[in-house]
Amino acid sequence: MLRTAVIAALSSYLIISLAGPAAAAADVTPPVVVSTGLTEGGSLGTETILRPVFSDENGVAGVDILVNGVFANSFIAPSGEWDPKTWEWSGRTRVGGVAGVGDGKDVDVTVRAWDPAGNVGSRTVRVRTDFQTPTASSITPDESVTLGAASVITPQGLPADTARVTLSYWFDSDAPVISTATAPPWALTWDKTGMERRAAVYVRVEDHAGNAFGYRREYQVDGVGPDVYASTNWIPEVIGPGEGHVAVSYYNPKDVARIEWWIDGALRSTTQVAKYDFGNVSRIADVEARVFDAVGNVTVVTRKVRVDATAPTVTAVTPAEGALVRGEKIWTQFKATDASGISGGQVYYGGGSAPFEAVRESPYRVSVPFWQGRNEVLWEIYDRLGNVTVVRRSFIVDNNAPYFTVIKAPKNGAKVKGTVKVAASVSEEYGIARVELLINGKVVAKDYAAAYKFSINTKKYGKKIKFRLRAYDKAGNVTTSPTRTWRR
Numbered sequence: 387m388l389r390t391a392v393i394a395a396l397s398s399y400l401i402i403s404l405a406g407p408a409a410a411a412a413d414v415t416p417p418v419v420v421s422t423g424l425t426e427g428g429s430l431g432t433e434t435i436l437r438p439v440f441s442d443e444n445g446v447a448g449v450d451i452l453v454n455g456v457f458a459n460s461f462i463a464p465s466g467e468w469d470p471k472t473w474e475w476s477g478r479t480r481v482g483g484v485a486g487v488g489d490g491k492d493v494d495v496t497v498r499a500w501d502p503a504g505n506v507g508s509r510t511v512r513v514r515t516d517f518q519t520p521t522a523s524s525i526t527p528d529e530s531v532t533l534g535a536a537s538v539i540t541p542q543g544l545p546a547d548t549a550r551v552t553l554s555y556w557f558d559s560d561a562p563v564i565s566t567a568t569a570p571p572w573a574l575t576w577d578k579t580g581m582e583r584r585a586a587v588y589v590r591v592e593d594h595a596g597n598a599f600g601y602r603r604e605y606q607v608d609g610v611g612p613d614v615y616a617s618t619n620w621i622p623e624v625i626g627p628g629e630g631h632v633a634v635s636y637y638n639p640k641d642v643a644r645i646e647w648w649i650d651g652a653l654r655s656t657t658q659v660a661k662y663d664f665g666n667v668s669r670i671a672d673v674e675a676r677v678f679d680a681v682g683n684v685t686v687v688t689r690k691v692r693v694d695a696t697a698p699t700v701t702a703v704t705p706a707e708g709a710l711v712r713g714e715k716i717w718t719q720f721k722a723t724d725a726s727g728i729s730g731g732q733v734y735y736g737g738g739s740a741p742f743e744a745v746r747e748s749p750y751r752v753s754v755p756f757w758q759g760r761n762e763v764l765w766e767i768y769d770r771l772g773n774v775t776v777v778r779r780s781f782i783v784d785n786n787a788p789y790f791t792v793i794k795a796p797k798n799g800a801k802v803k804g805t806v807k808v809a810a811s812v813s814e815e816y817g818i819a820r821v822e823l824l825i826n827g828k829v830v831a832k833d834y835a836a837a838y839k840f841s842i843n844t845k846k847y848g849k850k851i852k853f854r855l856r857a858y859d860k861a862g863n864v865t866t867s868p869t870r871t872w873r874r
Contacts, residue, residue, distance in 0.1 A: 417442035417499040419509035424495055429547075430513040431595025438497045445501060452496040453487060489517040516595035520545050525589055525601055534681030535579040535609035539565075541572055541589055541601070548572070549594045557588040557600040578609035611685030612641040612677045621673060621687070624726055626771030627666045627695035633659040634675045634687060646676040668695045697775040698724040698767050705781035710816055710861040712785045716761070719751040720777065724769040731767040741766070756783045784861035788814040792855060794839075798870040802851065806842040810867070814859040824854040844874050 423436040440446045451458045487493055493515055498508040523543025527533070541551055553574040554561040564587070565574040574589065586604045615635040622632075632649075635658075636642050646653055647660040650671055654662050664671055675687040702721040705711050722728055728750075732741035735754045743752045754763060765777045795808040812818050821838040823831040825847050831840050844851060851872040857865050 413444045413501060413503035413505060415443065416505035416507035417446050417501050418507050419497050419499055422495060422497040422509050422511050424511045424513050426511045426513075428511075428513050429516045429593075429595035430493065430495065431516045431593065431597040432519075433592075433596035433598055435596065436497070438499070440499050440507075442499070442501050442505075442507075444503065446499045447502045448500055450496075450498040450500075452498060454493050455496070487515065489515055491515045516547070516593065516597060518545070518593075519597050519599045520548055520591045520593040521599050522589070522591055522601065525603055527605075529603055529605060532606045532608055532681055533576070533578060534679070535577065535581075535611075535683050537576055537578070537681075539574045539576060539587070539589060539603070541574075541591060544570075544572060544591060545593065547593045547595070549592050551592070552590045554588050554590065555586070557590060557602065561588070578607045581607045581609040583607060608679070608681050609683060611683040612679050613637040614675070614677050614685045614687055616675060616687045616689075621675070621689045622691065623689075624692045624694050624771065625664055625671075626726075626773060627664060627693065628772075629661055629663050631659055631661055632673055632675070632691075634677060636677060641679050642677055643680045644678050646678075648672075648674040648676065664691075664693045666695050667693070669693050694726045694769070694771050695773060696725065697773040698722040698728055698769050700765075700767060700775055700777050703765060703777050703779050705779060707779050707781070709781045710784050711781055712783065712861040712863055715753045716756040716783060717751055717753050718763045718765070718779070719749060720765050720767055721750070722767050722775065724773070726773075727770045729768045729770045731765050734764040734766075736762060758783055758785060782816060782861075784814075784816045784859065784863065786814065786859075787863045787865040788812050788818055788857045788859045790855070790857050790865040790867060792867050795853065795870065796872055798868075800870075800872050802844050802872045802874055804844060806844055806872075807839070808842065808853070808855070809837060809839045810855050810857070812836070812838055812857040812865075814863070817860040819858045819860045819862075822856045822858075824856060826852050829856075844872070847874075849874050 418441040420439040420441055423438045424430065424434075436451075438449065448460060450460045491514065492512055494510050494512050496508050496510040498506060500506045522541035524541075526540050526542060527537075539553060544551070550566060550568045551572050551574060552563045553565040553576060554563050564576055567574055576587070578585070584604060585607045586602060589601045589603065590598055591600070592598045613636060615637065620633045620635060632647065634645065645656055645658060647655040647662075649660070649662050654660060671691045671693050673689045673691045677685045677687075700720060700722045704717070704719050718733060720731060730744060730746040731750055732744040733752050733754065734740070735742040742754060745752055759782060760780060761783050762778065762780045767775045767777065789812065791811040793809050793811050796802050796806060808823070810821055812821055818836070820832050820834045822829045823840045823842070825842065833840065842853070851874060853870045853872060855867040
């Protein structure tokens with residue numbers, strides 16, 4: 387805080403900046419005071435700065451200041467001439483008091499300049515004295531308040547002639563200014579983002595006469611948002627269709643005053659764990675968590691979340707539709723792909739309403755009960771986000787061997803020669819695949835169509851010929867005729 391005493395007369399701090407051409411050898415022309423640096427009808431205060439403007443062909447050697455015609459002070463160029471490039475009056479020089487001049491008075495201020503030849507020129511303006519220091523009734527917020535990253539400091543109860551207020555880190559007219567206000571409500575903004583400590587600032591109040599008063603305030607500053615933890619376990623990169631959950635965690639719950647969840651551009655929740663219907667269309671959703679502390683600092687977490695509403699693509703299911711299968715165990719299996727991964731499946735058997743068995747790991751294979759004839763399985767195949775593909779397969783279980791009769795062939799023990807004709811009658815509910823002719827334990831011919839006839843050149847097989855027929859149905863069941871031995 388700076389104070390300038392006013393004795394019984396005018397007391398003013400003045401800075402005089404003078405400039406003019408170099409002095410001439412012969413000079414009878416007085417300097418011209420182009421401007422006193424004051425405004426006619428303006429104010430003259432304890433901090434008023436005078437910057438007169440002169441014109442003289444040989445320059446100005448000195449300046450006198452008179453108030454109501456009474457000498458107040460003088461300024462002399464140290465080198466005999468004014469050269470603003472090398473020397474300026476940059477300090478405030480006190481002008482002596484003038485009797486009878488007090489606060490709120492109209493006074494005539496004369497700037498009188500003289501050149502090296504002694505020629506004198508002057509200019510006078512009338513101004514009103516103002517020696518009242520501008521003060522504030524209070525500064526808000528109070529020093530007991532902790533300030534957030536963005537806050538406003540406001541001086542209250544300022545006088546009507548206040549010209550401006552400034553906020554700075556120290557009190558001086560040349561101090562770097564944080565914020566300036568030139569009209570009510572005199573709000574001074576202070577951005578303290580990233581600052582977390584005690585900090586002192588100064589509020590400087592200035593009136594139109596240049597009078598000033600300063601206030602020091604020290605605040606606890608918290609310009610850092612809450613520490614927020616939001617890994618993909620809390621906000622997943624991919625989420626399933628329908629209602630999903632997103633959440634954040636924080637290291638110190640006392641630091642958190644409130645939470646806002648902005649999803650798809652709108653406020654959806656104010657709880658730590660937010661529930662939201664992401665719909666049933668695959669897309670990219672904008673998810674943003676805003677976590678506020680008690681002084682308004684906010685930590686923002688943004689994510690691009692992929693909504694996966696696409697069910698798995700099934701590449702294979704066994705048994706295939708309409709397949710003929712056989713065996714003591716019947717296995718059903720699926721293969722599928724999905725961008726989010728396959729979590730498993732569950733199989734329903736024989737039209738049952740409850741799943742027969744669930745599988746969670748590849749190769750996603752299950753042995754199911756069965757009966758002879760037509761059977762059915764239904765697979766529900768899930769990806770990791772709950773999307774499901776349903777696949778139904780009907781198949782036939784055939785564990786019955788073909789019905790087999792040799793209807794034409796030499797009898798067992800018969801003597802044969804030349805070419806022998808044999809034939810068989812074979813039947814099966816789901817079809818015959820083939821009939822094979824075996825001579826001496828080797829397959830020598832196959833017939834794939836009824837009525838399953840073979841011609842045997844006995845000369846090719848030695849003196850003793852062992853004959854059999856073997857029939858396969860389409861499920862792979864087999865029936866073999868009894869062996870007949872012939873002699874040639």
